[in-house]
Amino acid sequence: MDGDMKKLFLVLVIAGIALAIWLYSRQQPLVVTTETVGPQRVAQAVTNTRSGSVQSCRRAKLSVPVGGQIATIPVSEGDTVSEGTVLLSLFNDDIQAQLRQAQASLQSAKLNQQRACVIADTDQREATRLKTLFSRKLVSDEQLDVSVSRAKASALACLISQADTRQVEAQVELFEAQLSKTRLIAPFDGTIAEINGEIGEFATPSPPGIPTLPNVDLIDNHCFYVSAPIDEVDAGLLKLGQPVDIHIDAYRDHPFKGLVRRIAPYVFAQEKRARTVEVEVEFAEVNEPLLVGYSADVTIEIAARDQALAIPTQAIFDDNQVWVLVDSQLQQRSLQTGLSNWHITEVLQGLKAGEQIVISANGATLEPGMSAQSQQAKP
Numbered sequence: 001m002d003g004d005m006k007k008l009f010l011v012l013v014i015a016g017i018a019l020a021i022w023l024y025s026r027q028q029p030l031v032v033t034t035e036t037v038g039p040q041r042v043a044q045a046v047t048n049t050r051s052g053s054v055q056s057c058r059r060a061k062l063s064v065p066v067g068g069q070i071a072t073i074p075v076s077e078g079d080t081v082s083e084g085t086v087l088l089s090l091f092n093d094d095i096q097a098q099l100r101q102a103q104a105s106l107q108s109a110k111l112n113q114q115r116a117c118v119i120a121d122t123d124q125r126e127a128t129r130l131k132t133l134f135s136r137k138l139v140s141d142e143q144l145d146v147s148v149s150r151a152k153a154s155a156l157a158c159l160i161s162q163a164d165t166r167q168v169e170a171q172v173e174l175f176e177a178q179l180s181k182t183r184l185i186a187p188f189d190g191t192i193a194e195i196n197g198e199i200g201e202f203a204t205p206s207p208p209g210i211p212t213l214p215n216v217d218l219i220d221n222h223c224f225y226v227s228a229p230i231d232e233v234d235a236g237l238l239k240l241g242q243p244v245d246i247h248i249d250a251y252r253d254h255p256f257k258g259l260v261r262r263i264a265p266y267v268f269a270q271e272k273r274a275r276t277v278e279v280e281v282e283f284a285e286v287n288e289p290l291l292v293g294y295s296a297d298v299t300i301e302i303a304a305r306d307q308a309l310a311i312p313t314q315a316i317f318d319d320n321q322v323w324v325l326v327d328s329q330l331q332q333r334s335l336q337t338g339l340s341n342w343h344i345t346e347v348l349q350g351l352k353a354g355e356q357i358v359i360s361a362n363g364a365t366l367e368p369g370m371s372a373q374s375q376q377a378k379p
Contacts, residue, residue, distance in 0.1 A: 029371035033360035034325055036376075037311055038353055042346040043304040044339040045245075046237060047297060049274055052228025054248065054294040056221065058188055061214035064090060066181045067204045070197050075216075079192045087192070087216045090182040090203060099175035106168040113161035120154035127151035184216055193217040193292070219292055224283055225261065226296045229276035232267050237302045239263075244281045245299040248290075257284040260300060305339055308346045315359040316345060323358035323366055324351070330358070330370045 068090030075087050127147045133139045194217040197203055206212040226246055230238065238260065246256040262280035269275050281298050315322050320335040338346035351357070356374055358366070366372075 029328060029373045030361065030364055030366075031375050032323075032325065032330075032358045032364075032366075032372045033362075034356040034374045034376060035312060035315070035359050037309060037347070037351050037355045037357060039307040040310040040344060041304065041306050042308045042310045042339045042344050043301045043341060045299045045301050045341050046230060046234040047299050048228035048279075049231045049276055050229050051295045052226050052298060054224055054290055054292055054296050055227050055280075056219045056292045057223035057225060058190070058220035059292070060187055060190075060218045062087065062184045062187075062216045062218060063205060063212070063214045064088070064182065064184060064203050065205055066090070067202065068092075068182060070199050070201050070203055073195060073197070073199055075192050075195070077192050077195055080221075081186045081190060081192060081218070083186055083188050085186040087184040087186055087218070088195075088197070089184070092179055092182040095175060095179045095182065099172065099179060102168060102171040102175050106165070106172055109161070109165040109168045113158070113165050116154070116161040117158040120151070120158040123147070123151040123154040186218060188218075188220055189222070190218045190220045193219045221292075224286065224290050224292070226258065226281040226283075226298055228279055228281065228296065228298045229268065230279050230300070232275040232277055235263075235267070235277040238277070238279065238300065239302075243301045245301075246281060246283070247297045247299070249295050250291075251288055254288065256286070256288075258282055258298070259284060303339055305346060308339070309348075309351065309353060310344045310346050311351065311357055312359050313340060313343055313345045315357050320350075322351070323361075325356040325358060325372055325374055328371055328373065330366055330368060330372050332368050 070088065071091045072089045073087075075081060075085070081087065127144075127150070130139055130144050130147045134141070134144045195215070196213040197215050203215060204212075240260055240263065242260045244258040244260060246258050248254075248256065258281040260279060261282040264278040267275050267277055279298070279300070281300075311322070316335070316337070320337055322333050322335060324331045324333050333350050335350035336348040338348045340346065358372075
């Protein structure tokens, strides 16, 4: 008998505990995180499929077009140089000597030209004077013929000297061209990114079809853009001038603004990779130091609507369903949506401004009619 009483007592205790838990759960509604439905700006966007990168608007990978021994490298990596600065030169003493010789020959040729043309001018005046005297019967035919022939010969000598001068000028230009091939000149203001070669080493131009390292890599560090691949399925939505948010890993909390400046006219296809279209985005404003090669992601805005009824995208589940908290009870609603992105979705039908939607239930399973208590989401 005592054993039956003990069993009955144990059953009553367990039932009491279960009843207490049930009553407590009924008294304590589920706490859910909610957000008020209201008007917001909603933008639909596309993003790059793989990481893009920051590029310089001008970048020159410079190499000497002829082979030779490196004589001077007057710059170092990281130096800022101006347009026209000599970056590297090969041994060219022999060409400089030939150039000086040609310049001296040119000076001599110009003096000979002046001399010949002065004589030609003098002889022509003399021939003209004798023609006047001949008309007055003051000189003989023979004297006139000699003077005219001398004037013609002098004129030809002047023309020959002019041709000789042009020939020597061409020689000077040839040696100057040969000399220029032994020097690397900065084509624009920029920063030296890389130098491949040392003084005394032999520089060799790249064979056709076989790329080699440049002697000097020059970057314009005053103008940048982002190059990023966009999936081919989104290519038809892209237009020049569309606004872009640029996210650079080095500045995670500081997105940059930009505009689409170029859309590649072809689809890039590579084995085992998605087909993409390369897009270039120019910075609207750069107020942070940038480095060429920074990884970057772009979010291109293709459509937007101001003051649209919108909710967080994370609140939507199972084909545009949401939980709505009405009078401390949960209701399940079906929505018709419009523009959408990873953060915000436009609601065309199914909700009204001011209603509370559930964005988080802390992992609890929700059911229609369940009691719940609202906790506003943190901004």
